[in-house]
Amino acid sequence: MPEYLLKIRRFDPKSGQAAYWDEHRVELGARNSVLDAILKVRDEVDGSVGIRCSCQQAICGSCGVRMNGKPGLACNTHLEVAAARMHGAGWNAPAPGDVVSQDAEEGDGAAGTTPAGVIEVEPMGNMPVIRDLIVDMDAVHWKKIQRVTPYLINKEPVPEREYIVPHENMVDITQTMACIQCGACVSDCLSMEIDPLFVGPAALAKAYRFVGDPRDAEHEERLKDLAEDEHGLYDCTHCFNCIDACPKEVAPMSQIMRLRRRAGSDFEINDRNNGQRHEESFVSLVGDYGLLHEAELLPRSFGGNSWFGKFHPAAGAVLLKSLGAIVPAVLRGKVKIKTALLGHKIAKPDLDAVKRVYKTVEERPQRVELNLYVSGYEDDPEPVGATAAQTASGEGPESASSESETS
Amino acid sequence: MPSHDVLIIGAGLAGQRAALAAAQTGATVAIISKVHPVRSHSVAAAGGINAALNPEDTWESHAFDTIKGSDYLGDQDAIEIMCREAPDEILWLEHAGVTFHRNERGNLGTRAFGGASAARTYYVADITGHAILHVLYEQLMKHSDTVDRYEEWFTTDLLQDDTGRCVGAICRNLRDGRLELFNAKAVILASGGAGQAYRPTTNGLIVTGDGIAQAYRIGARLMDMEMIQYHPTTLAGNGLLITEGARGEGAWLLNAKGERFMEKYAPNKMELASRDVVSRAEQTEINEGNGFPDGTVALDITKVPKRRVLEALREIVNIGRDFAGVDITSEPIHIHPGQHYIMGGVKTDVDGQTTIAGLYAAGEVACVSVHGGNRLGANSLLDTLIFGRRSGEHAAGQAMHMPMPSTPSSQVSDTDRHIQDIIDRPAGGPRVSAIKDELGDTMNQYVAVFRDADGLNKAHEIIRRLKEVAPTASIDDRGTVFNQDVIGAIELGYMLDVAEATVVGALERTESRGAQFRTDFPERNDDQWLKHIDVTVNGDDVPTISYSPVTITKWQPQERTY
Numbered sequence: 001m002p003e004y005l006l007k008i009r010r011f012d013p014k015s016g017q018a019a020y021w022d023e024h025r026v027e028l029g030a031r032n033s034v035l036d037a038i039l040k041v042r043d044e045v046d047g048s049v050g051i052r053c054s055c056q057q058a059i060c061g062s063c064g065v066r067m068n069g070k071p072g073l074a075c076n077t078h079l080e081v082a083a084a085r086m087h088g089a090g091w092n093a094p095a096p097g098d099v100v101s102q103d104a105e106e107g108d109g110a111a112g113t114t115p116a117g118v119i120e121v122e123p124m125g126n127m128p129v130i131r132d133l134i135v136d137m138d139a140v141h142w143k144k145i146q147r148v149t150p151y152l153i154n155k156e157p158v159p160e161r162e163y164i165v166p167h168e169n170m171v172d173i174t175q176t177m178a179c180i181q182c183g184a185c186v187s188d189c190l191s192m193e194i195d196p197l198f199v200g201p202a203a204l205a206k207a208y209r210f211v212g213d214p215r216d217a218e219h220e221e222r223l224k225d226l227a228e229d230e231h232g233l234y235d236c237t238h239c240f241n242c243i244d245a246c247p248k249e250v251a252p253m254s255q256i257m258r259l260r261r262r263a264g265s266d267f268e269i270n271d272r273n274n275g276q277r278h279e280e281s282f283v284s285l286v287g288d289y290g291l292l293h294e295a296e297l298l299p300r301s302f303g304g305n306s307w308f309g310k311f312h313p314a315a316g317a318v319l320l321k322s323l324g325a326i327v328p329a330v331l332r333g334k335v336k337i338k339t340a341l342l343g344h345k346i347a348k349p350d351l352d353a354v355k356r357v358y359k360t361v362e363e364r365p366q367r368v369e370l371n372l373y374v375s376g377y378e379d380d381p382e383p384v385g386a387t388a389a390q391t392a393s394g395e396g397p398e399s400a401s402s403e404s405e406t407s
Numbered sequence: 408m409p410s411h412d413v414l415i416i417g418a419g420l421a422g423q424r425a426a427l428a429a430a431q432t433g434a435t436v437a438i439i440s441k442v443h444p445v446r447s448h449s450v451a452a453a454g455g456i457n458a459a460l461n462p463e464d465t466w467e468s469h470a471f472d473t474i475k476g477s478d479y480l481g482d483q484d485a486i487e488i489m490c491r492e493a494p495d496e497i498l499w500l501e502h503a504g505v506t507f508h509r510n511e512r513g514n515l516g517t518r519a520f521g522g523a524s525a526a527r528t529y530y531v532a533d534i535t536g537h538a539i540l541h542v543l544y545e546q547l548m549k550h551s552d553t554v555d556r557y558e559e560w561f562t563t564d565l566l567q568d569d570t571g572r573c574v575g576a577i578c579r580n581l582r583d584g585r586l587e588l589f590n591a592k593a594v595i596l597a598s599g600g601a602g603q604a605y606r607p608t609t610n611g612l613i614v615t616g617d618g619i620a621q622a623y624r625i626g627a628r629l630m631d632m633e634m635i636q637y638h639p640t641t642l643a644g645n646g647l648l649i650t651e652g653a654r655g656e657g658a659w660l661l662n663a664k665g666e667r668f669m670e671k672y673a674p675n676k677m678e679l680a681s682r683d684v685v686s687r688a689e690q691t692e693i694n695e696g697n698g699f700p701d702g703t704v705a706l707d708i709t710k711v712p713k714r715r716v717l718e719a720l721r722e723i724v725n726i727g728r729d730f731a732g733v734d735i736t737s738e739p740i741h742i743h744p745g746q747h748y749i750m751g752g753v754k755t756d757v758d759g760q761t762t763i764a765g766l767y768a769a770g771e772v773a774c775v776s777v778h779g780g781n782r783l784g785a786n787s788l789l790d791t792l793i794f795g796r797r798s799g800e801h802a803a804g805q806a807m808h809m810p811m812p813s814t815p816s817s818q819v820s821d822t823d824r825h826i827q828d829i830i831d832r833p834a835g836g837p838r839v840s841a842i843k844d845e846l847g848d849t850m851n852q853y854v855a856v857f858r859d860a861d862g863l864n865k866a867h868e869i870i871r872r873l874k875e876v877a878p879t880a881s882i883d884d885r886g887t888v889f890n891q892d893v894i895g896a897i898e899l900g901y902m903l904d905v906a907e908a909t910v911v912g913a914l915e916r917t918e919s920r921g922a923q924f925r926t927d928f929p930e931r932n933d934d935q936w937l938k939h940i941d942v943t944v945n946g947d948d949v950p951t952i953s954y955s956p957v958t959i960t961k962w963q964p965q966e967r968t969y
Binding site for chain 2: 013014047052053054055056062078132137138151154162166167171173174177178180213
């Protein structure tokens, strides 16, 4: 069996010592889990290693940790997969056995003298550490869950028997219901790192679980509440970390985007943070130019797509506030003044192709929302291919993570 | 000192349901759990929850299936209550927000399950327990002003006053190691089963028999402890659960020769016979050399349309991929019977009252007994909710008419000393994990699907020896913040108590019924053994055995075939 070097981040607040790396060599199969390795250390060597864990099958959500930088569950992360994520190789480095490029093998900060791999296990981020790998989820995660009114507000009258609701809707919200509250998405949410008050991916996914539930009476109130909160719906910057981190394929960011579509398109909520109009301006700019047009972004965000709107005073104020970011970007060559002012140009056939995409999407009678859980019935024949989607929620499972933003 | 009308220990489905029910009557309620409530092992229940809600179905049919499933050891008055109240409980859950599967008309839809004469299992994909547990927790968050939550507090002892009445508990806050005495007019145990006394088991690491042992130690009667359910489909190697929902959706069991062997054992119900029957069939195939070399048979889920698998059995697709390296939608997966559930527990009446005044129990920790010798799939979620609610209501009702008892605080210092003694044990003793592993292996070898007197006696000897050794096991963690090591040492003691009660019961019952199959007594013997075996503590000696009658209302025992 291969031998792994397991480096566990240890910390005991009562010890007076700073956090440190506790190293153990563990012999286990490559497809054993990181949790197996930690428990082996705990059982055989040092019973004081602190980690929450119970089910060992990725359903209780206890063992969220960072493994070689990536947050996830220790119990369903194979040792070989975690070890392949050496520093510099990114979160999703190819596992051994796959073809690995020389650069990724070497990395930059990995201890180089190990037989099968090095795995650094750390507590999750964005939450205070209580002890070793145990973080204070109450202080961050659960507080944010509380923030989104996390229970059904029943549509009245409550029926004598069950609510009659479409099969598709229940399948749809089952994706967010599948969240196990492990905190992996919260751990590496970049927006939350900048704005600790951000409601965050897990709580917003929870919010969709009610907004997508036909039995809930307050869809619009919920959406308005989250849209108007400056730390709410529009605070997400689409970094995809939460989608990548989630061990249950809940795709929190996709749920946030669905909340935005519900808020903006269905309820036409124009929030005071200008989030909705800002998002619309991206959409319209790409529709017009095929690419982003930076100089037009702010005016359109505030004034919509009208000529007078370009001179909206609030746009000027934000522009002034943003100079601190714009100037260094120009100085470092990340933005060219000319293209920023005049817009990017793409070839005519390409622009036509973009416009055709817009046309196809806009002509659909109903917005297509993709979902992990496939729609179907026991006696249905096997669909040919994965394109059985006619309704709001049916689509092949593989397509869920590649959901594109079309609104 | 926190004082509440009702103190609930354990926050899985039974505990949370009890808390909500008690709070609704206006009682003050606290719920304590050694883990965050959504980590409770109810979260792992996959397949669904039974109820005769469909107008064509009847509660009597559900009751009969349950009684037959129990091999006539279940108490029929309790089973009647459970099955009558099941439909309303499903509707209560639906109104609280559980995202139950719908049929094409938008009504609640069902799937087939083992041992049932109708498709009456309501479900959320294959995450039913998870979905219900999280919705109940939503309700607890909603009612945070009426239910005090103590999350990550470990209960060490139940407290009694001079009359023997249970008046609270001592608990340790895992965050800082502080002990607190919780005073209460009534205590409801809802702390789950004891699967970790076995290795392997489908149960999580937290399922260590705490409540059963705590009640047993203050003199409560345990009942049906010999009845241990081996689930027919657990993964080779790590023992993870593959839901019965797979067979409910149409998966087949095949031996290594490719034969659908259930034809021999249960020609009518085939794969959907009772769990004890299917597990015995598999074990027989394996023992007779018809299994695979890794001691397994195969579960063929490719019989279920792929689209349906991806919608309704998604979790086991992931389990197959992550924990066995098998794509269950394209090839059979190797499985064998594995410890899953204990039918026995703390003996209660239909309102959850144990034989100790003021102490209630509900869920897997309890034995009402609605499962008797063998529990039907999808009846455990129902049991937790029905008897959790009934316990909560009854305890709150009783509490209304009594003053808050006073509790001797000297007991805190006793507990404190006991914990400190564990921490201060000299290094170099045996490891807790080694003792636990030996216990688990012993139980899985001798107190499993097939048993006999020789094996059971051997198991009992080993357990007696481990009980002597356990108090010398040394631990490494001397800290106060999240000291899980010292908790592990205490849990080991709980598991040993539960294991001994199980073995003693299994030795006593010299017949084969439900999950207890004695190769030395292979027949069911209604003349002698249509009764419950009760086990009570007897100091440090071998526990005392007594009996309780089985309540029969209108279903006389018959021969049991599927």
